[in-house]
Amino acid sequence: MAQKWWQFAVVYQIYPRSFADTDGDGVGDLGGVLEHLDHLEKLGVDVVWLSPVYPSPMDDNGYDITDYHDVDPVFGSLADLDTLVKQLHARGIKVVMDLVVNHTSDEHPWFIESRSGPESANRDWYWWRPARDGTVPGEPGAEPNNWGSFFSGPAWEYDEESGDYYLHLFSKKQPDLNWENPEVRRAVYDMMRWWVDRDIDGFRMDVINLISKDPALPDGKVRLGERFATLGRQVVDGPRVHEYLTEMHREVFAGVERPLLLVGETLDVSIDEARKYTDQERQELDMVFQLEHLKIDRGASKWDILPFDMRLLRGSLAAWQEGLADVGWNSLYWDNHDRPRVVSRFGDDGELRERSAKLLATVLHMQRGTPYIYQGQELGMTNFPFTSIEQFADIESINYYEESVAMGEDPEAVLASLRARSRDNGRTPMQWDDSPHAGFTTGRPWLPVNPNHQQVNAARQVDDPASVFSYHRDLIRLRHEEPVVALGDFTLDEPDHPQLFAFTRRHDGAELRVVANFSGDIAEVPPRLQRATADSPIVLANVDGPHDSTVLEPWETRIHLRPSEAAAAR
Numbered sequence: 001m002a003q004k005w006w007q008f009a010v011v012y013q014i015y016p017r018s019f020a021d022t023d024g025d026g027v028g029d030l031g032g033v034l035e036h037l038d039h040l041e042k043l044g045v046d047v048v049w050l051s052p053v054y055p056s057p058m059d060d061n062g063y064d065i066t067d068y069h070d071v072d073p074v075f076g077s078l079a080d081l082d083t084l085v086k087q088l089h090a091r092g093i094k095v096v097m098d099l100v101v102n103h104t105s106d107e108h109p110w111f112i113e114s115r116s117g118p119e120s121a122n123r124d125w126y127w128w129r130p131a132r133d134g135t136v137p138g139e140p141g142a143e144p145n146n147w148g149s150f151f152s153g154p155a156w157e158y159d160e161e162s163g164d165y166y167l168h169l170f171s172k173k174q175p176d177l178n179w180e181n182p183e184v185r186r187a188v189y190d191m192m193r194w195w196v197d198r199d200i201d202g203f204r205m206d207v208i209n210l211i212s213k214d215p216a217l218p219d220g221k222v223r224l225g226e227r228f229a230t231l232g233r234q235v236v237d238g239p240r241v242h243e244y245l246t247e248m249h250r251e252v253f254a255g256v257e258r259p260l261l262l263v264g265e266t267l268d269v270s271i272d273e274a275r276k277y278t279d280q281e282r283q284e285l286d287m288v289f290q291l292e293h294l295k296i297d298r299g300a301s302k303w304d305i306l307p308f309d310m311r312l313l314r315g316s317l318a319a320w321q322e323g324l325a326d327v328g329w330n331s332l333y334w335d336n337h338d339r340p341r342v343v344s345r346f347g348d349d350g351e352l353r354e355r356s357a358k359l360l361a362t363v364l365h366m367q368r369g370t371p372y373i374y375q376g377q378e379l380g381m382t383n384f385p386f387t388s389i390e391q392f393a394d395i396e397s398i399n400y401y402e403e404s405v406a407m408g409e410d411p412e413a414v415l416a417s418l419r420a421r422s423r424d425n426g427r428t429p430m431q432w433d434d435s436p437h438a439g440f441t442t443g444r445p446w447l448p449v450n451p452n453h454q455q456v457n458a459a460r461q462v463d464d465p466a467s468v469f470s471y472h473r474d475l476i477r478l479r480h481e482e483p484v485v486a487l488g489d490f491t492l493d494e495p496d497h498p499q500l501f502a503f504t505r506r507h508d509g510a511e512l513r514v515v516a517n518f519s520g521d522i523a524e525v526p527p528r529l530q531r532a533t534a535d536s537p538i539v540l541a542n543v544d545g546p547h548d549s550t551v552l553e554p555w556e557t558r559i560h561l562r563p564s565e566a567a568a569a570r
């Protein structure tokens with residue numbers, strides 16, 4: 001594949017609500033992002049992805065949009081956003097906006113008009129359907145099909161006025177747009193062009209593989225003991241999704257000379273489909289977020305927790321490396337605003353927090369793909385010690401709690417799942433310093449600040465060369481400076497080892513080897529690997545030398561780099 005700028009880039013995700021608050025209302029804002037540009041520059045990231053800042057009733061923290069062309073006052077103004085884009089550009093950092101077009105808010109003028117009645121010119125912009133034959137509209141079981149929403153309960157909301165239902169795969173305040181209607185697509189593309197003309201550098205496309213639905217909306221399979229069909233493969237990668245994305249590319253991006261980044265969030269996507277989305281020849285997307293590696297420790301649902309097995313994680317990530325080796329490209333990520341913190345999930349958030357955070361970063365950044373850092377990950381931020389349902393704000397978590405407890409589940413057990421898996425773990429305020437609200441706000445933070453901010457905070461780390469922050473900076477620098485990191489192929493080493501996650505990247509005569517002890521116990525390095533790394537200098541490690549080539553300490557990782565002969569001669 002032809003070289004692309006984003007192969008050498010690292011993206012930093014900002015969830016503005018939790019980043020930094022400048023007006024004391026307890027909610028982060030664009031002014032807060034502006035105040036921390038030095039942090040981003042020191043880290044060395046190339047792109048900022050901004051989670052939604054559009055006007056919204058905030059049922060789902062801004063993933064429910066009422067106006068695609070403005071900024072919600074809680075975050076600031078459009079002028080603030082323009083300033084932010086300019087200032088980031090001045091520092092050589094690009095800006096990617098979140099694009100949420102599978103659904104709008106139910107308070108978006110498009111939906112208000114659509115809801116005004118069956119005769120509305122916009123009726124067909126959303127998925128309106130009558131009650132199931134032979135049922136009484138509005139009664140349980142009368143929904144047009146049996147789909148359950150991703151946020152619990154049915155995926156349909158009854159509209160008494162017209163006697164019809166509308167589809168919402170997420171909350172009932174997030175009605176799904178009907179992409180079958182060409183007017184919807186035209187309106188979305190117009191809006192996207194408006195943003196491109198405003199100088200933004202790309203889009204992170206929310207649940208983009210849900211936009212095409214089989215218009216028959218067939219029933220799904222309902223699991224034993226459940227009321228609704230769990231959505232998954234049945235609703236993703238629908239019949240026209242590739243057609244829509246090709247059309248979008250043609251209508252919005254063709255002819256744009258500036259380098260852009262187009263990344264799609266693709267639920268339950270298979271490797272085959274991901275290859276299609278990201279094949280440069282097809283002109284759809286540059287890369288996708290797949291979720292398979294974050295499902296390896298769950299059972300029937302995300303709330304059903306299985307013991308973590310590193311081998312499954314390694315196998316999944318390696319399969320994606322191999323699957324997208326010749327065509328397409330991977331997004332590499334652990335954390336985002338929908339995930340618990342990775343150091344609590346796959347690492348050690350106790351005594352070896354820093355070391356394991358560095359190992360997790362190494363294993364991620366050194367793979368083939370574009371790494372994403374979610375705010376706070378560069379500090380090794382951890383999950384929050386939630387003790388009561390009152391501490392949560394996330395609609396998905398609260399709905400799940402209420403539904404499960406209503407169905408007779410033990411509240412303490414439900415709380416235990418939330419503590420491990422709730423999205424609020426990733427949304428607690430950014431930890432800037434050790435002051436009472438971690439320097440996030442002077443007011444009352446909208447979500448509690450993690451009590452460990454006294455130890456885990458940016459002020460302590462930014463100028464400390466041994467910190468998790470500095471380690472991330474070094475990894476980013478390595479990608480910028482060593483073509484093998486961006487361009488090298490990938491081979492998994494020691495695929496059956498119970499503790500090691502080891503791999504080799506090769507490019508143009510250079511060889512980079514990662515050896516990581518993904519466990520809390522000492523690991524022996526197999527002789528074959530010892531020999532392979534013997535004459536290869538260590539360029540980065542999370543434990544100070546001298547290094548014993550035969551064993552690794554708990555959570556120890558090393559990066560060996562043997563430069564190409566040409567580079568060595570220079």
Ligand code: NOJ
Pocket residue numbers: 060063100170206207265337338
């Ligand atoms: C994925 C987003 O990342 C998540 O936060 C949101 O709730 C859903 N899509 C719905 O927009």
